[in-house]
Amino acid sequence: MQANEFINNLIPPLKLSDKTKMALAWMEEIRTDVLPVVDKGKFLGLLKDEMIFEQNNPEANVGSLDPEAANCWVFSDKHIYDVLKVSAEFQSNIVAVLDRENSYLGVVTMEDAISAFADSLSIQSQGSVLILSMNMTDYSLAEICRIIETENTKVLSSFISNDPLDDSKIKLTLKLDKPELRHIKATMERFGYRILDHYQEETGVSSEEDRIGNLLRFLDI
Known part of the structure; x- marks a missing residue:
């Protein structure tokens, strides 16, 4: 029941050089309103679609925006319960997963976390x-x-x-x-x-x- 077991590989991380219009396209494709931002393997935070809409510049780079919830993450060996706690703390539908060297591994969605927690109980x-x-x-x-x-x-x-x-x-x-x-x-x-x-x-x-x-x-x- 460790966090790394429930990483959702269908959710891609955004790079600082990515265009915000591409971020919106990805969000629409995978039906989410938030994506993780990663630079050189390090988790920087979460980018929400409302932030892109407020900027109103589809050609701008992701790096022109300040991602939120930089601490919305757990170590890969933490229990799925810790994922739920962090999700509730930051009111986020996704939580980033890092290894013990603080390198980004992926994210866990709340749907997957709740499903796993339900099985454990x-x-x-x-x-x-x-x-x-x-x-x-x-x-x-x-x-x-x-x-x-x-x-x-x-x-x-x-x-x-x-x-x-x-x-x-x-x-x-x-x-x-x-x-x-x-x-x-x-x-x-x-x-x-x-x-x-x-x-x-x-x-x-x-x-x-x-x-x-x-x-x-x-x-x-």
């Missing part, structure tokens, strides 16, 4: 999602898994975030391998756990749109 596996609220001091994944396993159900993955209803608590999202939650909910409540929400996964999910939708539901975004 077992989002595509049939089952259900259960969301609990608790104090951090009460959190024990081993104990929670033990309780759930008494109902012949396995925890496939878990995710912790802040409880939006109470800043002093955490929200624990669990992906389970069984679609039926009635008995599990009753058991968790009997042990004093507060259930915020739950989702039952649809069968036959395969499209990229459904994959991303499942991930966003899992993360409760």
